[in-house]
Amino acid sequence: MSDQTNVLSTEELGKINAYWRACNYLSAGMIYLKGNPLLREKLKAEHIKNRLLGHWGSDPGQSFIWVHMNRLIKKYDLNAIFISGPGHGAPATLANSYLEGYYSEVYPDKSCDEVGMLKFFKQFSFPGGIGSHCTSETPGSIHEGGELGYSLSHAYGAVFDSPDLIATCVVGDGEAETGPLATAWHSNKFLNPIVDGAVLPILHLNGYKIANPSILSRISHQELEYLFLGYGYQPYFVEGHEPELMHQKMAHTMEQCITEIKRIQKEARDSKKAVRPKWPMIVLRSPKGWTGPKQIDGKKVEDFWRAHQVPISNVTKSPKHLEAVEEWFKSYKPEELFDESGALIAELKELAPTGDRRMSANPHANGGKLRKPLLMPRFQDYAVKVEKNAHEYISPTHVLGTFLKDVVKKNLHNFRVFGPDETASNKLDAIYEASGKTWLADKLPEDEDGGNLSCDGRVMEMLSEHTLQGWFEGYVLTGRHGFFSTYESFVHVIDSMFNQHAKWLASCREIKWRAPISSINLLITSLVWRQDHNGFTHQDPGFLDVVANKSPDVVRVYMPPDANCLLSVADHCLKSVNYFNVIVSDKQDHLTFLDMESAIAHCTKGIGIWDWVSNDQGVEPDVVIACAGDVPTMEAVAAVQILNQKIPDLKIRFINVVDLYRLMNDREHPHGLRDSDFDSLFTMDKPVIFNFHSYSSLIHKLTYSRKNHSNIHVRGYKEKGSINTPLELLIINGVDRFNLCIDVIDRVPHLQRTAAHVKEWLKQQILESVTYAHTEGIDRDDIRGWKWEGKQQ
């Protein structure tokens, strides 16, 4: 076998280096130039952009990886994508995409000639143009490069169930310091060499972040080697700065790694034994801003933090700097790289793969192209039988689990379920009948006892919401489907990932060449109202406020009140594309309010009057009682029962909301109700008591522009809670049946006077309930067994 110094012939070496020079030239060009793109005339101030933006530092290193991957894609006909962790170095991805011709295919005005190149340069980091990091506009990218930390989990998500795919994942040494990245290395314990593809992580020891050395570049070689051995990888080191030598080393090492990946996969696939191997990874230590200016004004630039962004500034005003830029650009010899028209010369062009093998054009990086809709079982077949409304209890998520089990069965290798050690705790364990939990780490005999561990499981569990969300995103971005369940209070751990994915989806709406991808379906469970036993720290229903800040075009929030509604909502979400669907539903046993037929009708409308709870038929109601969420709905129904008994003349209209955005105006959200429809539901002037699952301000935000808004009184979580019983927790936040009745009495004219004795009775109930809870540790009458005794549908 070749060694590290002669794997490339002189000719091949020359060509590869020339191709790399072209990458670097383009990377630098897009940062600086708005004219004279090929330097065919002397560089003048007028050719330089008015505002210099972009990140040069990691570009040459990233392009170095890309061109060497190209060689192997061609040699072995590999199916590979590129994930750029140091995503601010978008020029590398952009340059390669342009050189491969795919950029011009999707953006024809950025043609492969001088005119196109100029447009390609000018748009970069330019108003109305594209960003300086890998955004959704970047062909070949599934990884938003603005926020750091998720490249590796995205890469693993991309290769799950794509046995032929290799994700070349460049991990920046800055990014490597983030928590999400630091734990994502353990993804190798969840990768099956038979059914999954492979990730080739390349830690790019670029040396510096914005202003500091990176930690991993400043520990000993031995520590670094131990760290990756400890993470379960076989690290290979490529270190240096002399291009020719580095090309030889890199060619040798990457080939070694690809060969090793193929050997591992073949061995596992031939033997049908999926064991965890030592997957290869590469540590590439190369100078920051490699091939860029060595120094400027006597200060070190290359291989230093000064090379991070724009290495030479003040170019239009300083002739010396302008000259330095020209000298630097000319060092790439563009005249040797591009032909008369401005296109890459044919001799170099043939170094890149063609068609779908180009990493810029690989359909996995535009996953909607590969997406096959889920084969869906009839969700109605999993319905809970309802003899009487609001009489029987069942765990909604348990019922959902029976449905998801069959979704798994029908869609093996196209659908995965994600959850942080909580799938069973969240009562979705029926899924295990269809498939176990992926586990490639060591096993023990006792795992047979209910462990449900499997080398090819469809359930992904790791105690890292970051990694799970990253895997899930990578999985859907490459054309598959999934479902994530997580504890409500700690879903804030991935607030920032939610923001970024929602922004990705929102910006994709403007990009015609991106095919629709499956929605992210996020079930939030273990809800605040059943965190009475875990207490204050486990009570936070505020994720919805983060969600509601994002574009209405891409976010959906559903609060199915019971198991049948949850089935209907989940079915809808699993079939949808390009959304971030948030479903809020608790795991404990809860009342089933509606039979399946009614549930479908109700969920299809998203909001509606429940006639069987209302008694305003044929007359104007005195009060509207509205609700959203399972427990708040139960308490609202229970409040109506009390009011019916104690104040039988009171005319009540009862409204339940499943699709939260129905509350919004149709001008502001595609699901919004027209004003006239809202008015006919909520009246123009009657008091509305709204019992809400989350913080009350969200309902005000959504209903802000409605005519009757000033009469809407919202109850929700008030950040009150310690160790309580279920009823006590509701009481201290005012969302319980008794306080709701008091709200009605306080707001319906005359009731304050005529129902004063009822109010006294209600207060007494509250007092006694709390006293009992503190004495016995449980509810007096366990509210988790309460039933509706009123009329039926």
Place this chain on the structure above:
Amino acid sequence: MSDQTNVLSTEELGKINAYWRACNYLSAGMIYLKGNPLLREKLKAEHIKNRLLGHWGSDPGQSFIWVHMNRLIKKYDLNAIFISGPGHGAPATLANSYLEGYYSEVYPDKSCDEVGMLKFFKQFSFPGGIGSHCTSETPGSIHEGGELGYSLSHAYGAVFDSPDLIATCVVGDGEAETGPLATAWHSNKFLNPIVDGAVLPILHLNGYKIANPSILSRISHQELEYLFLGYGYQPYFVEGHEPELMHQKMAHTMEQCITEIKRIQKEARDSKKAVRPKWPMIVLRSPKGWTGPKQIDGKKVEDFWRAHQVPISNVTKSPKHLEAVEEWFKSYKPEELFDESGALIAELKELAPTGDRRMSANPHANGGKLRKPLLMPRFQDYAVKVEKNAHEYISPTHVLGTFLKDVVKKNLHNFRVFGPDETASNKLDAIYEASGKTWLADKLPEDEDGGNLSCDGRVMEMLSEHTLQGWFEGYVLTGRHGFFSTYESFVHVIDSMFNQHAKWLASCREIKWRAPISSINLLITSLVWRQDHNGFTHQDPGFLDVVANKSPDVVRVYMPPDANCLLSVADHCLKSVNYFNVIVSDKQDHLTFLDMESAIAHCTKGIGIWDWVSNDQGVEPDVVIACAGDVPTMEAVAAVQILNQKIPDLKIRFINVVDLYRLMNDREHPHGLRDSDFDSLFTMDKPVIFNFHSYSSLIHKLTYSRKNHSNIHVRGYKEKGSINTPLELLIINGVDRFNLCIDVIDRVPHLQRTAAHVKEWLKQQILESVTYAHTEGIDRDDIRGWKWEGKQQ
């Protein structure tokens, strides 16, 4: 030296094991018992709690660590605290705190006798009582144990600048899978053996999470060893299940580690050379639910996931289970451990340290006790001179940096500054004149060139917001002060940490024995309105919505409009206690609106009319223009200038808000304005155009109950942005001067008719601005140079 089998004499071994039995007995007791605490009569169903809650699994292992630490505290007079990463195992911390007597000191009714023990048992996970994880109510704890992942960063934060302190940090193997924990191991690159104390991390390989094996317990011994060598530690392994042997191993190993820590510290302190050593850490592999029931109903419990929470359930109804509980409890022989009164026998009591040396009573774990107020320079001395209002530009954070520099100087080893690789980028680099950045990883000669690296820096930079926030929390919870600056768009990374710390502070208000601690001071900078160049993904001002969901008692939000106001606000925040202060201020050059004297007056009020921008003196205004935030304030002032020119008769009142909670009602927030004061500022019926930094709904939320609310029209970030110029970004979100003027024209009666030509002119300005931006890449008239030409103060 002793070896692993004989470090403890038989007598000492017996005592230590007996003390440990007492811990385990108490841990189990608090999960199960509401009567018969010492098992002095036969166990009956009526002694068992009605609802069984709590986590048994990690308790014995954690107590095992605690009792062995006790031995060394006594032997070497160590100053140590205990941080419980697997925080749901609070029974271990609680049991030890009770045995040491400190629990009874702070909660006298939980006395060291049978009556007190019963109360101690019953309150656990009981309505009105305490939680099942380490909450603020737990003496000896600074670490909320509900959400996992922050134990190690808290531990490091605690020992920074406390050279004698040792933080015994138990890291759960579940928690170890989280991202924040996985990167926190690198904290050792920031620990100085001379000025800082030491962390002794103990990875507790308990084997299982709720339902799954933990990853680190299922990789090879060699991989585990490599991993911690790679992280830069020297791992020591204590593995087994036989108590006597394990006691010997643990006593030997912990002593080895403590000796090693002392050697490292002595060497560094004697030589005055701070280098990064291989700090010791321990891997403790012990059975989950150790010493608990081996099996129940024929199913494996000890050393399995079934031991995670309540190992034997259904106790009141199953006599067999009741019997199993009794057998298990009696295995600890409580009659040998507690005397007639129910107190721990004297022979065992003497095993624990006394006074402040008890880990439950160590004042570092109640940091307010040690807290010394900062020595503050006069912030007025750093004021920007203002000849004319709104005429000169300066970076507010740069000015703040000059002030913080002297705060650092005056408070060396009592104050630290935190930032993710961004202190310089955030323009706070003046601080480096006082102190560099802590860095104990390797250095290179080139670091002398502006690197500002120091082994004893006051500035903490790592590309992990999680680790920084964890350090900061640990630092203030142990009695010190700090300041954290971070990018606005990515502060969502620590949403969940914010939530937990805010909840910690809120619950501490009810705990008399906890002394006040310094506030967390979080500067959010690199704000949305100057992320025109980074684009959409870098634009998210929504952290404030997360903040506003938390208890008004503990959160504060300040939006100083300029440098002088920022100084005043920062001074106020640095002196405060028990808050989470959020300061929103951009790093770019911005207008200075107020001289120092006016700034102080304005910030003291928190909200106020700016007379020099208003022209309604002596008359009712036609419109109120209000604003909060630096750029929105500039645009609002610029809008007034346009309106004054174009519609000179229009009477405008101009209001600026610094303290966001002034907008709230005084009944809802301690900073809230009384209704009468709000009405006199905002009028009862005039249109209010409010230009807001963040999403507009927050202003509606805060002003919801105000009389003039329906006339308040808020402009804010609308989730619109790509690559823009500063002005274009404002325009597409409607917060720019031109759109504000249009808002005024649209809302002031008659102006729609009389000022139609002005509106046309404004629309033309907008169109031309955007066209210019897309052509030239910069603003037409760079708004970053705009000046107020109106009257002066």
